[in-house]
Amino acid sequence: MSNEIIVTAAMLAIGDELLSGRTKDKNIGHLADVLLLAGIDLKEVRIVADDEEAIVSALNALRAQYDYVFTSGGIGPTHDDITADAVAKAFSVPCEHDAEAMRIMGEMYARREMEFTEARQRMARMPVGSKHIANPVSTAPGFNIGNVYVMAGVPQVFQAMLDNVIPTLRTGAKVLSTAISCPYGEGEIGTPLGLIQKAHPDTSIGSYPRYVGQFFSTEIVVRGRSAELVESVAAEVRAMIEAIRQSKAKENQSAEA
């Protein structure tokens, strides 16, 4: 497979609570699932604290290296929500109240007979030149600047924003995969599986150990960008498992004889 388009991405999850264990991140796994389906390769994830220097430095490294960067967290109304400022700093542009964001948020709060407080107005701030990412859950928009997509940390909002972003992205050739359940541990399959991988550099063969009770078993996943290739390599993996089974049956027979 040559000529296939590869589109890469990174995620930057922002928030002290992710590093203190208080919040177990749910956005990374969701983004990974969605990008895989879209044909975008998630290559790296970083989690940093609500710390301007840490955000700026991670963001500048990631946006230079990958086609897209998705961030989560730090765009709420409180003092520890500093993502918009940090992104503006990374792009060397001012961070200002966006007129259109002020309008739609002002209307929403008016409709709900709630005060559009100074804190709530903080959520309308974004780097000058950003485009909105619509937020159907709670109105306050995320934003896109350059190749960076800034979204909320609350999973319902993150997911809704991401749904609005995905159709606007350039996507690559989709990765197809087949999973094969293998009753043997990696210690038994490691060498023959390595040989299969070596023979098929256009596929990526992963093996994921599971430890249940006292025994390891494995899930083997063959990935590639051609359905025929993935299926033919998967057939080789199944043949390998069958060969191990037969060899074990023979061993048991000789032991009993």
Place this chain on the structure above:
Amino acid sequence: MSNEIIVTAAMLAIGDELLSGRTKDKNIGHLADVLLLAGIDLKEVRIVADDEEAIVSALNALRAQYDYVFTSGGIGPTHDDITADAVAKAFSVPCEHDAEAMRIMGEMYARREMEFTEARQRMARMPVGSKHIANPVSTAPGFNIGNVYVMAGVPQVFQAMLDNVIPTLRTGAKVLSTAISCPYGEGEIGTPLGLIQKAHPDTSIGSYPRYVGQFFSTEIVVRGRSAELVESVAAEVRAMIEAIRQSKAKENQSAEA
């Protein structure tokens, strides 16, 4: 609080499966919990693929910046387990079969009447000069070199290895915290909470929005390294919530009047 010892750490989670969504990481949250209790500040997490260049580059950045680096994943017996080689490369030392690891693993497989295959022997490879991290679950050890602790990706094994590592680490002043459940969203508390934070720079006040049904509520967490300080700031936060409640009650009364 001056003179307090701050010990910092980073985590590097390694594995294609974490980036494809196939595996939802469980080790980051566990490490975060354990380090918080130990008094070590987790400052950054990175997730990278089973890719030597990506591992080496992330590891060298993290080990230069933080006191400790913990890795998970990529130390099994298959071709995609390249963490030991990548760590050796990062430290510019050879990666070799460790004699003691070969001995204890050889004995374990002999006891179980299982073959100590070439693939299984891969798990005894580590950067020359490493110390073992004992693995009570499945014997094959993790290893420590410099300020880097290399552990398995399977959560049961990661957790068991981490239990063996923690008592050997230098730890800092523990972070104490108090959580306060707040019925109001961040838009209502943002401004007064920001003022409390500003008045107490020695504490870190986080607010974590929850979105249930149509309403945001918040969990406010006050963190600090002195119990008295955390308690006095928490009292200010509780007073702030009560003031909002009274002001809302008054508004409702006037609306009804």
